[in-house]
Amino acid sequence: xxxxxxxxxxxxxxxxxxxxxxxxxxxxxxxxxxxxxxxxxxxxxxxxxxxxxxxxxxxxxxxxxxxxxxxxxxxxxxxxxxxxxxxxxxxxxxxxxxxxxxxxxxxxxxxxxxxxxxxxxxxxxxxxxxxx
Numbered sequence: 812x813x814x815x816x817x818x819x820x821x822x823x824x825x826x827x828x829x830x831x832x833x834x835x836x837x838x839x840x841x842x843x844x845x846x847x848x849x850x851x852x853x854x855x856x857x858x859x860x861x862x863x864x865x866x867x868x869x870x871x872x873x874x875x876x877x878x879x880x881x882x883x884x885x886x887x888x889x890x891x892x893x894x895x896x897x898x899x900x901x902x903x904x905x906x907x908x909x910x911x912x913x914x915x916x917x918x919x920x921x922x923x924x925x926x927x928x929x930x931x932x933x934x935x936x937x938x939x940x941x942x943x
Contacts, residue, residue, distance in 0.1 A: 814917040818931035828853035828937035834917050840877035843889045843907045850877045857932045867895035879908045900924045
């Protein structure tokens, strides 16, 4: 059975747009970095051209998904290796803040993964310039 990816963008007056990743309904940043954890900066993970670090290819890449409120430089990042194996996308080799317990590997159907990534990348409400 495949895991299910959901991408949410959060932005407030006090903080820039950040990506919150849910797998099977669970917010991974909150689970690993606590309720005050921060997701990665949205323009970095979801660039307008669609060629961001979440785009899964046959070449493995480390992706920072979040950090604790005190910053990743202090306590470490929530990061995973993202790689595509044909019609399968795998997140593995987890790093967690404060060397907490690693998360399990996640296995996504590549079609669902790509569709969710395309949806989140296309919906750029958070990237709009402020009204005059």
